Amino acid sequence: MPLEQNYIAINRKSWNNRTDTHLKSKFYDLPGFLSGKTSLNDIELNLLGDVSGKTILHLQCHFGQDTISLSRLGAEVTGVDLSDKAIASAKQIALDTKSKAQFICCDIYDLPNHLEQQFDIVYTSYGTIGWLPDLDKWAKIISNFLKPKGKFIFVEFHPVVWMFDDSFEKVKYNYFNTGAIIETESGTYADKTAKITQDYVTWNHGLGEVINSLIINGIVLKALEEFDYSPYDCFDKTVEIEPKKYRIKHLDTKIPMVYSIVASKKTNKLNSVI
16 A cells, blocks of 8 residues: 555554653643643734634644643633544643543544534644545534634745755645655654654645635635744744744744634535535
8 A cells, every 4th residue: 555545544653652651841841831821932822812602623633732822721622633632631631730621533524423512712833734635525624613713823834945855955846736645754843852763744834725625625715824933933943032932043034934714604504616
C-alpha cells in the first residue's frame, strides 16, 4: 500500500511518538498549565470572545491544553484527536485540573461515527489542516457539527510558510496541494534536540482551497486576517520581536506567518452552495 494511502496509521504513530517529548517540553510548559496558565494566544482569544456557556468542538486538539483552557473560560468543550496517546494524556490532564472537558480519539473524518451533538463553535488552530488530504471532507465535518448560525474559528500557519525549506533560505515546496508530502523528522518542533525520529505524511493547502471548501459547504466567511508573526517559536532562525511574537529573522515582515478565519454556518440549505 502506498504510504499516502496509509497516512492515518503513519501519522497516528508519528504523533504518539512525539507525545511524551511534548509533555516534558518547555514549549508546552505543562507545569505552568497545571498551575492555571492558559495555552490560548491573543489571536484566538480575540476571535472567540466570551465563550462562557457556549458549546465548543475542538478539532485536532493534541493533548488538550487549548480544550481545557476553553473549558476554564466557562465553555462546554469536546476535543478530538487522532493520537490515542495524546488523548489518554488529555483525559489525565483534565482529571488533574478538575476540568469537565471531554475527549474523543478518532480521525476527524470519522467523527460522525463517534459524535452526534451540534455545537455553538467549532475551533481548530495551528498546524492542523496540513495533516488532512481532503479539505472538502474537512469542511463537511465543520458544517455537520455546527449549529445553524454557529461560528467557526480557525487560526493556522500561513501556507506561504510551508513553501520554504527549514532554514527559510529557498522555496522547496509547492504552495498548492499537489499531493502527499512524505518525510522523516528527527526531533520535533517542541524540542528539536529530542532523540526521537518519526515518519509523517502532510499536504499543503493554499488559501483559495481552504476558503472555497468552506463556502461550498455552507460556511459563510465573516473575516480573514493575516499576521506577520507566529505566537510560537517553532521554526528555525526566529527572533522574538515582542513576548510570544516570533518572526524569521532574515525575512522580518516580508512574509505572512499566520492567518485566521471567522465564519458562520448558513441556516438555509438551499443557499448553501455558491
